[in-house]
Amino acid sequence: MRDSYVLGVAMSNFGKHLDKGLKDLAYDPIWEAARDSKIDPHDIDIAFVGNAYGGILQGQESVRGQVIMREAGITGIPIINVENACASGSTAFYLAHRAVASGQAELALAVGVEKLFCGDTPTSLKALSTSTDVGIEGQMGMLFAGIYAMRFRGYMQKYGVTKEQLARVAAKNHLHGSLNPHSQYRKPYTVEEILESRTIADPITLLMTCPLGDGAAVALIGTKEMAQRMGKRPVKVGSSVLGSFDISGRETLSIAARTSQKAYAEAGVTAGDIQVAEIHDAVAPIELYLYEELGFCEPGGSARMIDEGATRFDGRLPVNTSGGLTAKGHPAGATGLAQVAEIAWQMRGEAGGRQMPTPPNVGMTENGGGNMAGETAVVAVNILTGE
């Protein structure tokens, strides 16, 4: 396998775009990423288009990628539709990376797009609740906030984490979101405001959860030569790993831990080398659990990280400088590629008001999707390295 590189990245503003369809949302980021890459768009060899709920919510059950690429004007190439729930964008990235690394393609396009606002919130929630086996867990009225609350409660109990510390994670991400022009929430919230917002699933309050959102994010993946020609800092894909839930009982580690360990090993790094991370904070407090699973701290050490501000954009290991899912928003299929875009921007010094004081050299993204047999159904981890 040869090295592959992240070329141009782009995303739409995340938010409520009632006047835009999937193809309208994807159009601008596709072309911004193409321009940013300084490539000839005729050279795009293959496109992977990630989207989760366009079948249910927009009625475009089939050929969504072709519909989106028709609007963009890029046709005639292989267009592959990718669905892996909230990790659809990361999965498109994984495939685009593999296409280039294996030599199947020189230049691959990864698109993630989602439109969750359909004018009726219950319909949107119902669509999200299909990201499980609808014949089993789906019959229990699965709600992601509930799943996360259950996952998190044991952790809180074990280490004596307080509700205030949970709110601090949300406050950090809202602060980052207020500094990101693409973010859905653009207002910093205090710990008190977060704790006082409506309880969704104790201990999770409304301002700790990600909103419904519409948006798109795009990355082009190419060769080293293309990355050098681009005129910006080359960002190499150190590794791109996709994990899935375990039902066999063979696995002793959580899906986030085992997938990230595999990604670190493939990239030749350790958790201690990570300098910036975008992780799947569908509810902000889950970050604390993930710090530990991803190896950012010793067992039980995550609450101290948040107390010390270690994961703020100016801290020692910034996490979710984009605002994360909590503040930036979570248009499911777009999320993984928006995470990749944020890391690339941080590495290239293009992150504006939330830019880390020193652009990082090693970054990671962790993106989850669906729920099955008590675990996240899909976890995607990417390691990016700046050269």
Add this chain to the structure above:
Amino acid sequence: MDVKTLPRRPRVLVGKIGLDGHNRGAYVVAHGLRQYGVEVIYTGLRQTPATVARAAVQEDVDAIGISSMVGAHVSIVRKLRKELEKLNAVDIPITIGGIIPNEDFDELKALGVARIYPPGTEVKEIADFVFSLVVEKEWKCAVPGTLKGRSLEQMHLVGTTCSKCSRTYFPKRRNCPFCLDDAHVQEVELSRTGKLQSFVVTKAAPPGYSVPHAQGYVTLGDGGPTLFTLLTDYDESSLATGQSMELKCVEVRRDENDEPIVGYRFKPA
């Protein structure tokens, strides 16, 4: 349906209660059911409700068939039901045949009568009902294939166990994902009790579910699997991780043929 296809031969009691000498109908039904292979116990004329109830329990019948020709059917059924209650045997279905006016049907049904057979009823119809009582009912489950049992109260969860690695899975499966082998799996009745691993009471719910909406993971006893379930009959303030839970089966909704669809819930034990 043929009696030979049933797991066992059904047994019924046919009786006449009170001052009613019109036994021809009861004879026809008793004889007809015997020809279909049903074992019939006939009480003879002028029995009391207490005698009939006691005989039904002693003979362990699948159903009681009462014949009434003199208009006393409502009072007979009411008394018989009371006697069955005393013997803790209201689960034995009561059927009634004879001169039963249409306007009394609702009242009889409200008293728990399972079937009413007015004049003109084919014996085959009665036999089919009797046969259905001994067939293990295939319930339509909200999560397909997860529940078995004769009634909601007696229902249990169905899983799979692998004799090679001793792992148990729920819902039941065609292979063992640990061994990746289908030669050693068999269906197993799972424990009705377990421990609450984690739970949440959400203040929002997907369409079709009421708020608060309580869910949890329960690890079943006897080395059973962990399953995701809705919680019921709980007091939010006293729910606690590690507490003992008990299966409760409920009718979730009805299908297009008005047949019940059943589902599992767990409640604090």
